[in-house]
Amino acid sequence: MVRPTLPHPPVGIDICRVLFEKVSRGGAEPLRVSNGFGAADDAVVTGIGVVAPTGIGLDAHWQAVLTGKSGIGRISRFDPSHYPVQLAGQVPGFVAREYVSGRLLPQMDIWTHMSIAATDAALADAGVDPRDMDEYEMAVVTASSSGGTEFGQVEMTRLYQLGPHRVGAYQSIAWFYAATTGQVSIRHGMRGPCGVICNEQAGGLDTLGHARRLTRTGTRLVVAGGLDASLCPYGLTAQYANRLLSTLDDPLRAYLPFDVEASGYLPGEGGAILIVEDARTAAARGGEHYGSVAGYACGLDPPPGSPRPRVLRRVIDAALSDAGLAPGDIDVVFADAYGIPAEDQAEARAITEVFGPRGVPVTVPKTLTGRLYAGGASLDAATALLAMRHGVIPATAGPIRLAPGYDIDLVRGAPRERALRHALVLARGYGGFAAALVLRRS
Amino acid sequence: MSGQFTMDDLVEIMQTSIGLDDGVDLGGEHADEQFTEIGYDSLALLELAAQIKHRFGVHISDEAALDEMRTPREAVNYVNLQLSVEAV
Numbered sequence: 001m002v003r004p005t006l007p008h009p010p011v012g013i014d015i016c017r018v019l020f021e022k023v024s025r026g027g028a029e030p031l032r033v034s035n036g037f038g039a040a041d042d043a044v045v046t047g048i049g050v051v052a053p054t055g056i057g058l059d060a061h062w063q064a065v066l067t068g069k070s071g072i073g074r075i076s077r078f079d080p081s082h083y084p085v086q087l088a089g090q091v092p093g094f095v096a097r098e099y100v101s102g103r104l105l106p107q108m109d110i111w112t113h114m115s116i117a118a119t120d121a122a123l124a125d126a127g128v129d130p131r132d133m134d135e136y137e138m139a140v141v142t143a144s145s146s147g148g149t150e151f152g153q154v155e156m157t158r159l160y161q162l163g164p165h166r167v168g169a170y171q172s173i174a175w176f177y178a179a180t181t182g183q184v185s186i187r188h189g190m191r192g193p194c195g196v197i198c199n200e201q202a203g204g205l206d207t208l209g210h211a212r213r214l215t216r217t218g219t220r221l222v223v224a225g226g227l228d229a230s231l232c233p234y235g236l237t238a239q240y241a242n243r244l245l246s247t248l249d250d251p252l253r254a255y256l257p258f259d260v261e262a263s264g265y266l267p268g269e270g271g272a273i274l275i276v277e278d279a280r281t282a283a284a285r286g287g288e289h290y291g292s293v294a295g296y297a298c299g300l301d302p303p304p305g306s307p308r309p310r311v312l313r314r315v316i317d318a319a320l321s322d323a324g325l326a327p328g329d330i331d332v333v334f335a336d337a338y339g340i341p342a343e344d345q346a347e348a349r350a351i352t353e354v355f356g357p358r359g360v361p362v363t364v365p366k367t368l369t370g371r372l373y374a375g376g377a378s379l380d381a382a383t384a385l386l387a388m389r390h391g392v393i394p395a396t397a398g399p400i401r402l403a404p405g406y407d408i409d410l411v412r413g414a415p416r417e418r419a420l421r422h423a424l425v426l427a428r429g430y431g432g433f434a435a436a437l438v439l440r441r442s
Numbered sequence: 443m444s445g446q447f448t449m450d451d452l453v454e455i456m457q458t459s460i461g462l463d464d465g466v467d468l469g470g471e472h473a474d475e476q477f478t479e480i481g482y483d484s485l486a487l488l489e490l491a492a493q494i495k496h497r498f499g500v501h502i503s504d505e506a507a508l509d510e511m512r513t514p515r516e517a518v519n520y521v522n523l524q525l526s527v528e529a530v
Contacts, residue, residue, distance in 0.1 A: 103461040103481055166496065168459070169489035 041292035041440060043212035046282050047126025047275035048290065048382045049118035051227065053089030053268050053369040057121065061379075062386050066415060068397040070368045072251045072266060077231050084247045085240055087254050088231050089268025089370035107170045108183060109148025111229035111269075115180040116187065118273040119223055123188070126275040127287050128221065130188040139192035139219050140185045141210050142273075143203030143226030144177040145373035145429070149235035151175055156234070184223055192219045197226075200429025201336075202298065204271065204377030205437045209296035211276035220281045225378035227271030239267050242430055244340055252398065255371075257337035257364055258344050258406050259399035265339040268366075271375020272382040290385040294422065294440040295323025301432030312434045313350040316424070319436035320354075323422070327355045330438070331420040332393050334380045336428045337364040338371075341403065347426065348406040357407040360424075361416060363387075367398040377427035381437060384423035388441035392417050447498055447521040449473070452514055455493045460486050468514040476512050484508055490517065500524045 050057060053071025054064035064071065071089045080086040096105060096113035099120065105113070123130065130138060152175040158166045173179055178196040185194050193214055197203045204226050211222035230239065239245060246264035248254040255266040282289060297318030299311035320327060333355070336347055351362060365383050366376055387393055393416040402410060425437045449469035456462045460482070466472060472480055477487060491507035494500050500521055502511070511517035 101461075101463045102457075103463040103466070106459065106461040107485075165492065169485045169492065172485065 041294065042279050043215045043276050043293045044279045044282050044289040044442070045274050045291055045293070045385055045439075046277050046287050046289045047122040047124070047128065048385065049121030049123075049125060049273045050270075050379065050382060051091055051094065051114045051118045052270035052272065052372065052375070052379055053091055055092065056094060056117070058125065058382075058386070061383070062390075064368060065365045065383055065386075065394045066392065068368065068395060070251065070397060071268070072255070072368070072370055074251075075231060075236075078233055080236070083233070083236055083240070085236060085245045085267070086249060087246075087251050087266050087370075089266065089270070089368070089372065090231060091229075091270045104183075107174060109151035109174050109179065109229070111144070111146070111148055111150075111227055112174070112180045112183050114229055114270060115142065115227045115273065116184065118225075118227060118271070119184050119188070122223070122273040122275045126277070128275065130190060133220060135189045135191040137192055137218070137220035138188070138190035138223075139214055139221070140181045140190050140194045140223040141197065141207045141214070142181045142184070142224070143197045143199065143207045143374035143378065144180060145198065145200050145203065145228045146230035146235055146238070147177045148175040148179055149230045149238065150232040153232050153234035180227070188223075190223065199298070199433040199435070200431055201371060201373050201376055202427040202429040202433035202435040203374045204379075205296070205381065205425060205427045205435035206298055207378070208274065208276060208293050208381060208437055209298065209435070212293045212296060215276060215278040220278050222276045223273060224276050225271065225273040225381070226374035227269075227273070227378070228373035228375050229269035230373070231267065231269050236267065244338070244430070246339065255339050255367055256398050257335070257339040257367065258348065258402050258408070258410055260401045260403045262339050262341050262344055262403065266370035268370030268372045269375070270369070270379070271372050272378040274378065274382060289442050290389055291439050291441045293437065295319040295321070295325065295438030296436070297322055298433070298435040301434065310346055310350075311432070312347060312426070312428065312436075313353050315434045315436045316350060316354050316426070319424070319438050323438040323440070325422060325438065327359070330355070330360055330422050330424045331418070332384070332387065332423050333360050333362045334384050334423060334425040335362050335364050336426045337366060338428065343428070344403065345405065347428070348408050352407050358409040360409065361393050361411050362408045363393055363411045364396040364399075365394050367396055377425060377435070380425050380427070381439065384425050384439050388420040388423055388439065391419050393420070446525050447494070447500075447518055449514065449518050451498075452518055455490060455497070459493050460489050473515045474513050477514070487511060494521055498525070500528070
C-alpha cells in the first residue's frame with residue numbers, strides 16, 4: 001500500500017537532467033536551480049551504521065577519526081606478497097557469523113555480510129523496527145562498486161578447476177551489484193522502490209540524493225549508503241588495472257592526498273549505511289535525527305581531451321543552489337581526495353573557485369581507511385553528521401606539506417572545535433562521476 | 443541397494459554447502475516441514491540437487507528438485523528411491 005503522493009516535484013531528477021544538459025552542451029555559466037523548498041528539511045538521517053577499517057560501530061569509528069587511528073595495514077585476507085599493492089584498510093575483527101545466520105551465511109559475499117551488519121546497526125540506531133511499518137513504505141537503495149568479487153572468485157575457481165556443474169547455485173545471486181539491496185530488502189521486509197546505484201566511488205552520495213527523491217514521492221524510510229569489500233586477489237587485481245593505486249609500502253605515507261608526495265590511493269573495505277526518513281513521519285515517530293539531506297547534485301565529466309571544464313565545480317554550485325545556500329554557509333568540506341596529483345589539483349581548484357582561497361576548512365578522514373569505493377562517500381556522510389553533532393572538524397592524518405598551488409585550508413594536526421551547521425561532502429568515481437551532498441545539522 | 447542416503451547426509455550437505463541455522467534439527471521437528479517454510483528458496487533446492495549429484499551420483503532434474511523434495515524427509519526418500527532404481 002503506497003501512501004498518497006505528496007505534491008512535491010521530482011526535484012532531484014530535474015537537477016540531474018538540467019545538469020546533464022548543461023554538461024553535454026558545455027555551458028560554462030554556473031547553474032542556478034531552485035528546488036522550490038528553500039531551507040526545507042524534508043529528508044532526515046535518523047540512524048547510522050558503520051562497518052569500516054576505523055572500527056565496527058559509530059563510537060569506535062568516531063573515536064578513531066578523532067584520534068587519527070589508522071585502519072590501514074598489510075593485507076591479511078590473503079598473502080599479498082606477489083601483488084604490487086600490499087596495503088589496504090581492513091575492517092578489524094569482523095566475524096560475519098555474529099551478524100548473519102548460518103542458513104544465510106553461505107549465500108552471500110562478505111560485502112553483503114558487512115552491509116547487513118551495518119544496516120542492522122543503523123536501524124537500531126534509528127530506533128526503527130521495520131515490522132512496525134508498511135512494507136511498501138520502506139525502500140533499500142545501496143551503492144556498490146565491485147559487487148561480490150570474493151564470492152565470485154571462489155566460484156570462478158571451481159568453474160575452471162572442477163567444471164561448470166560444480167559452480168554453486170548462489171553464484172547466480174551473490175556476486176552482482178544489487179545482491180546487498182536484495183538481501184537487506186528480504187531481511188527486513190522492505191518492498192518499496194528498491195535499487196542499486198553503480199557510480200563507482202560517487203555512488204554513496206547518489207544513494208542519499210536518491211533517498212531524498214523517494215521520501216518526496218511517498219516512501220517513508222530508505223536504507224541508503226553502501227559498502228564495498230573487494231580485498232581478494234581477483235578484486236585487487238581488478239582495482240589495480242586503473243593504475244591509480246599507490247604501491248608504496250609505508251602505511252602512513254602511501255595515501256597522502258593533497259601532499260607533495262601524493263602517489264595514488266590505497267583501497268579499503270567497508271562503509272556506512274544511513275537511514276533516511278521523511279521528516280514528517282520521522283517526527284511523528286518521535287525519533288531523533290542527525291541532520292537533513294539539504295542539497296544534492298551529480299554530474300559526469302566531459303570525455304578525456306574535451307576542451308570543456310571538468311564537472312565538479314558545477315556540481316558543487318548545483319548542490320549549494322539545491323540547498324538554497326551560499327558558499328559562506330558551508331562550515332566544512334569533506335573532500336574526495338583521490339591522492340593522485342592531477343585529481344587533487346582539480347578538486348583543490350574547484351573548492352577554491354567556489355569558496356575562495358583557504359575559504360573553508362577541508363578535511364579527509366578517509367586517509368585512515370583508504371578509499372572504500374561505494375563505501376567511501378557513505379562513510380564520509382556519516383562522519384560529517386557526527387562532526388556536526390559533536391561540533392568538531394576531525395584533522396586529516398597523513399598529509400604534511402601541501403603541493404604548490406593547492407590553496408585550501410586542509411585541517412591538519414589537531415581537530416578544530418567549532419559549531420558546524422552545514423557540511424559539504426564531495427565524491428568522485430573513476431570514469432568521471434561526481435557528486436556533492438550538503439548536510440544540515442539538526 | 444537402498445537406504446544409502448541418510449538424513450545425516452542431508453544435514454551435512456545443508457551445513458556445508460547451503461547453510462543451516464543453529465538449533466534447526468532437519469531430521470527431527472522439521473523433517474516433514476516444507477523447505478520453503480524453514481526459509482529455503484528454490485536456489486537452495488537446486489544446490490541440494492547439485493550436491494547430491496556430485497556426492498552420490500544421483501541425477502535429479504530441476505523439476506524433481508522442486509516438486510519431489512519439498513521436505514527433508516521427502517528429499518531423503520526421493521534420493522533413496524533413485525538409488526534403488528539405478529541399482530536394479
